[in-house]
Amino acid sequence: MKTELSTRLGVEHAIFGFTPFPAVAAAITRAGGFGVLGAVRYAAGEDLARDLDWMQEHTDGKPYGLDVVMPAKKVEGVSEADIEAMIPQEHRAFVQETLAKHGVPELAEGEASGWRITGWLEQVARSQLDVAFDYPVKLLANALGSPPADVVARAHDRGILVAALAGSARHARHHQDAGLDIVVAQGYEAGGHTGEIASMVLTPEVVEAVDPLPVLAAGGIGSGEQIAAGLALGAQGVWLGSIWLTTEEAELHSAALTEKLLAAGSGDTVRSRALTGKPARQLRTAWTDAWDDPQGPGTLPMPLQGLLVAEAVSRIQKYEVEPLLGTPVGQIVGRMNSTRSVQAVFDDLTRGFERAIDRVNRIAGRD
Amino acid sequence: MKTELSTRLGVEHAIFGFTPFPAVAAAITRAGGFGVLGAVRYAAGEDLARDLDWMQEHTDGKPYGLDVVMPAKKVEGVSEADIEAMIPQEHRAFVQETLAKHGVPELAEGEASGWRITGWLEQVARSQLDVAFDYPVKLLANALGSPPADVVARAHDRGILVAALAGSARHARHHQDAGLDIVVAQGYEAGGHTGEIASMVLTPEVVEAVDPLPVLAAGGIGSGEQIAAGLALGAQGVWLGSIWLTTEEAELHSAALTEKLLAAGSGDTVRSRALTGKPARQLRTAWTDAWDDPQGPGTLPMPLQGLLVAEAVSRIQKYEVEPLLGTPVGQIVGRMNSTRSVQAVFDDLTRGFERAIDRVNRIAGRD
Numbered sequence: 001m002k003t004e005l006s007t008r009l010g011v012e013h014a015i016f017g018f019t020p021f022p023a024v025a026a027a028i029t030r031a032g033g034f035g036v037l038g039a040v041r042y043a044a045g046e047d048l049a050r051d052l053d054w055m056q057e058h059t060d061g062k063p064y065g066l067d068v069v070m071p072a073k074k075v076e077g078v079s080e081a082d083i084e085a086m087i088p089q090e091h092r093a094f095v096q097e098t099l100a101k102h103g104v105p106e107l108a109e110g111e112a113s114g115w116r117i118t119g120w121l122e123q124v125a126r127s128q129l130d131v132a133f134d135y136p137v138k139l140l141a142n143a144l145g146s147p148p149a150d151v152v153a154r155a156h157d158r159g160i161l162v163a164a165l166a167g168s169a170r171h172a173r174h175h176q177d178a179g180l181d182i183v184v185a186q187g188y189e190a191g192g193h194t195g196e197i198a199s200m201v202l203t204p205e206v207v208e209a210v211d212p213l214p215v216l217a218a219g220g221i222g223s224g225e226q227i228a229a230g231l232a233l234g235a236q237g238v239w240l241g242s243i244w245l246t247t248e249e250a251e252l253h254s255a256a257l258t259e260k261l262l263a264a265g266s267g268d269t270v271r272s273r274a275l276t277g278k279p280a281r282q283l284r285t286a287w288t289d290a291w292d293d294p295q296g297p298g299t300l301p302m303p304l305q306g307l308l309v310a311e312a313v314s315r316i317q318k319y320e321v322e323p324l325l326g327t328p329v330g331q332i333v334g335r336m337n338s339t340r341s342v343q344a345v346f347d348d349l350t351r352g353f354e355r356a357i358d359r360v361n362r363i364a365g366r367d
Numbered sequence: 368m369k370t371e372l373s374t375r376l377g378v379e380h381a382i383f384g385f386t387p388f389p390a391v392a393a394a395i396t397r398a399g400g401f402g403v404l405g406a407v408r409y410a411a412g413e414d415l416a417r418d419l420d421w422m423q424e425h426t427d428g429k430p431y432g433l434d435v436v437m438p439a440k441k442v443e444g445v446s447e448a449d450i451e452a453m454i455p456q457e458h459r460a461f462v463q464e465t466l467a468k469h470g471v472p473e474l475a476e477g478e479a480s481g482w483r484i485t486g487w488l489e490q491v492a493r494s495q496l497d498v499a500f501d502y503p504v505k506l507l508a509n510a511l512g513s514p515p516a517d518v519v520a521r522a523h524d525r526g527i528l529v530a531a532l533a534g535s536a537r538h539a540r541h542h543q544d545a546g547l548d549i550v551v552a553q554g555y556e557a558g559g560h561t562g563e564i565a566s567m568v569l570t571p572e573v574v575e576a577v578d579p580l581p582v583l584a585a586g587g588i589g590s591g592e593q594i595a596a597g598l599a600l601g602a603q604g605v606w607l608g609s610i611w612l613t614t615e616e617a618e619l620h621s622a623a624l625t626e627k628l629l630a631a632g633s634g635d636t637v638r639s640r641a642l643t644g645k646p647a648r649q650l651r652t653a654w655t656d657a658w659d660d661p662q663g664p665g666t667l668p669m670p671l672q673g674l675l676v677a678e679a680v681s682r683i684q685k686y687e688v689e690p691l692l693g694t695p696v697g698q699i700v701g702r703m704n705s706t707r708s709v710q711a712v713f714d715d716l717t718r719g720f721e722r723a724i725d726r727v728n729r730i731a732g733r734d
Contacts, residue, residue: 001730001731002730002732014730168633169633187565187567188555188556189555189564197634198556198567198587198698199565199566199567200556200565200566200567200586200588200593201556201587201697201699201701204590204592205633205702219565220565220568221567225599225600226568226571226600228596228599229595229596229599229600231727231730232592232595232724232726232727233592233596234726266564266568266572267562267563267564330568331568332568334536334568334572354731356600357599357728357731357733359598359599359601360598360724361728361733363368363369363381363598364368364724365369366724
């Protein structure tokens, strides 16, 4: 599965795998794809350095990338404490009420909140980049808009390609104008932050909008048939995130959450602002229902909502409080029905791709 | 572009075109596709008979189908007047207020409401079928659930294949259990009544759910590349509706509406209950905004909403009141940017399909 972009990056298959877990990212790269490690959960540079060291040792010299979440709009001189202070009391009370209603225990005294969203903050993202630029990362992706010009320049100086997610042709053109190298067209059905346009429509629209820039199709892709579809739509590769969440290498640290993912159907996700303040697709839970309820206080804008709910999400995850337990995931969750190794998933993708090509060739009378 | 289903129906290309306009349906059939005439706008059997006579004369003996809107739930012995009586006064007042706010003129005295939704009513759909069964229709499609068992039996007695739209694998299995022959997997991005699951995820899910029943991919398809994607996902054909709305043969009878469609981007549609009471994708307008506004009275369930707004929609269309003027259409509206003949659109589809096959074969190393 070779495109101009996969050849340029030196990978066997034009399959890009986004994941917050180093073991998954490394396994994707070893399987012949391009693993992209999500950095948002790393609050401290040393944690990221430790995991990038590990990646270096476990990728056999093959290429991998890093995904940061750097908001497009820069907020100068604002600390985490300043932002915390902007959160209304009503919303804090609603968090506690919702947790109490479901009997979610407190964290032990002094126990740190495990789920972090501090990577949303520019200063944190920048400290992550300072670390990352010491490693032979081949691709830097940004989930929220184009990275600042100086970051793009630093990446390019090091021969690192820069990508960003886009939910519309307008966003994609903005990335092109900002000098980016790759656009990830993130369809409505995708997990995490998404727009309203589904992949079937968005992919070719973005391809046309930024031609000749390479585009990766993201959203709704978890089989080789879907990869073939994404490539038929003009993408130079596909970007898969959700499908790795139930692999053996994923470190969800919650059997209950894994069970929920394995049991969920494609209709069990919702696009909600509950987690970050921007619409992000995730499992629909009593938690998302509470925030999406017109009778409730509603969500706060990013980054307030993320800071507001961080400790609560940690508690829900630690104590595995089933009705509230969720995670960002796409509609593809409906076909995540067994726990397999990354290699097994990858083999399934490449075999399914070949089957799909056979199929369309038969239909086109080319067999 | 041949599949088992297209061969069975005797068409050259597995492209199914749904349209309310006989001239469009006939042109799709003549071009080598399968034209499907939407019957919902026919209140009287004689009007449908006249247009089916015309179809017979203009399809060169090639096959075509009919699409009715027969609600799955039968309401016995209820007349249109009975249903009218269930509409609250508050909602009637809201219609008049919204029309007045935008200065929509009244219809002339005695002038009939041109936009009809009476085809939603079972007795009307049944009278349409009584007419249709006298013609060599090859496919009967139902937009709202499985048709009643006696209708399926009557169709099968005449060698007519029966199809129904499905927005989920569960709906699709229901159609299979009801003895239907084809499922149209209608993705989130589609125009008209849609569910929440996007085509990229829905198509393969439905294919797997009803195997070996043939599935048509619908939603987001308006180019040959998108056709290739739909077929790669396992469909035996594609079902296109929106793309024909701006063809030369389409009888929208409103230059302003055609202009709106040509100008709209993929983000200019909304899934709203404003038109029928069930979520249907359409152009976003001041009309849909009014009904979707949490401050307003909200929409009524089908069929009440459709009856409530029928005359208003006729007035908006007749007087082309721009801010309110809309139509069901999918996200593909973003690429409907010029008025061309059905044949030109069709040629574009088949050429784009061949290009997409070339492309994926190059990526797969099969060129």
